[in-house]
Amino acid sequence: MRAAGLAGTMLYGAAIVWMYAAQPQTVAEVTGGFTSTIGVYRIDQQAFDDGLAFFRRDQFDEARAALARADPAGRDALTQFYIAYTYYRQGWGRVYNDDALFKSGLAAVDRAILLAPDHRLVVDDAAIGIHTADELRAELQRGLTHDASDFNPLRLIRPRR
């Protein structure tokens, strides 16, 4: 009885400490956090496929909605990578980038890096030009930096990746 109570108390205490550290905003984030801790968190594969299809058709708002539905707790590195990529492609501009979208993309790719095993994420997808989370992060950061190279006329012919 005492041993079971002690174990239950320890688990409850650890869960409280985790919640204060992670600051979950929704019930889905709480349950997702706990299930991913014990390795049983699964994304909604159908919603993920829908999101990917929207992404490839450049329907970024729709893609984000579907990807957010696929990973409501924000615990899947690959889904967070694609969410970041939607922000990148939507915010990318030949003359200037949308800083607000790039900042959201940076937050999403940071989550992806944090969640990936050993913080390394490589995505084998022919439809995208950036295949690692580190490159995407650097690209987003470059987009948010304002310096003399912004006035380089060659920027107008750079490709969107």
Place this chain on the structure above:
Amino acid sequence: MTPLREAFVLPCLFLTVALLGGLRLGADVRLVPPPLIALVLAALLLGSLVRSNVVAPVRLLSQQRSGLENTSGGVLLLAVLAASAQVFNLLTPDTGLLHLLVSVFFLVQLLTTLTAVRDRVSMLRSLAVLLGCAFVLRFIALESLYSPGRGVMKRVMTALMEGITLGALDYVPTGSTTGYVGFLCLSLYLVGLVLMPTMLTADRGGTLVSLGQPAQTDELYRHLPALRGE
């Protein structure tokens, strides 16, 4: 005290208080960890609770208990400390001059209690009044004064107060739902304290009775061998 109460009920109650005490349900959900002053106040409160026989550490940690029992008792004491810290975190405004004023008020009140209150029932009553008053001040008076849809008079009053204190008297309302959660949290905390094991001794007839005054603890130690069946 039954093992069920010591190992399940009380830790669960106090850990729930520790969880809910920092919960702020406003525009977004926040879990606010206790500031340092809340830990200091919690330590003082725990001292007062021990002194007034609301919490009896000897019933939770002693040589007569096994290692597992002592661990369980130690965890319960830690849970009481965490819950106490979160209760102060709940009742103290998060920032500004009001945070300082309420913290100092709690500190003085607890020091007074620590030196003056020796009786379990009086301590519980005193604590209920103290926490109840602080709850009314924060979640009824301040929330009403600083609520977003307040009237002209309230806006003038708060503007005057902020003007007099050169802007230091600032308060960010936490939303009415936080008040309900706070009420539940305080109720659980007080129920948990009432359920805590107290010092017991045997009267002349062999019946276990509660000792109200710490002066009688000597009598307990005289009766301990009898209680242990020696």
